Amino acid sequence: MAKMIVTGGGGFxxxxxxxxxxxxxxxxxxxxxxxxxxxxxxxxxxxxxxEIDITNTDALSALMxxxxxxxxxxAIPRVPYSVAHPVESTHANITGTVSVLTAASRAKVRxxxxxxxxSVYGD
Numbered sequence: 857m858a859k860m861i862v863t864g865g866g867g868f869x870x871x872x873x874x875x876x877x878x879x880x881x882x883x884x885x886x887x888x889x890x891x892x893x894x895x896x897x898x899x900x901x902x903x904x905x906x907e908i909d910i911t912n913t914d915a916l917s918a919l920m921x922x923x924x925x926x927x928x929x930x931a932i933p934r935v936p937y938s939v940a941h942p943v944e945s946t947h948a949n950i951t952g953t954v955s956v957l958t959a960a961s962r963a964k965v966r967x968x969x970x971x972x973x974x975s976v977y978g979d
Contacts, residue, residue, distance in 0.1 A: 859923045861965075863887045863910050863956060864930030869971070871898035873927055878902045885919060888930065910952035916959035923963060928956045928970045935975050 860877050864870040865886030877884045884903040887910060899905065908915045910930045920926060931949050932938065938945035953970065960968045 857881050857883050858925065859883045859885065861885050861887060861920055861923050861926040863926070863928045865903070865927075866890050866894065866898055866905070867892070867929060868898070870927075870929045871900070873929070874903050875900055885923070887916065887919065911947065911955045913955040913959050913962075916956060917962040920959050920963035920965050923960075923965050924967075926956065926960050926965050926968045928953065928968060930956075931973070933973055933975065 860882045862870055862874050862877070862884060865874045865884070866888035870886070870888070874884050874886055878900060884900075886903050886905045887908050888905065889907060889909055906915075906919060908919070910916065910928075930952060932941075932945050938949075957968060
């Protein structure tokens, strides 16, 4: 049983990944701010949930100690939102990703898997 961290594990794709890892027998720790709400159908009692902002590098580092893999899915999605709110989007999506990578490096995590969205392809 490997310790897995899933940032954004309370979201649609993240919650499916969490269930797949749990079915495989992994120990799963989910990091999410739940800004979209805690949807019961996306939560699995077998996982451990932490309301941590991904820009909190110190908190992430502590949680990642002993982890095998970090799956980084946390982000503020939607291009129109990022155009209307560039500072908030940059902070979460860019600074947040740097924070996740820094925390993983500090905790000596073996691998980080970063995901994106279909938005990268444009219209």
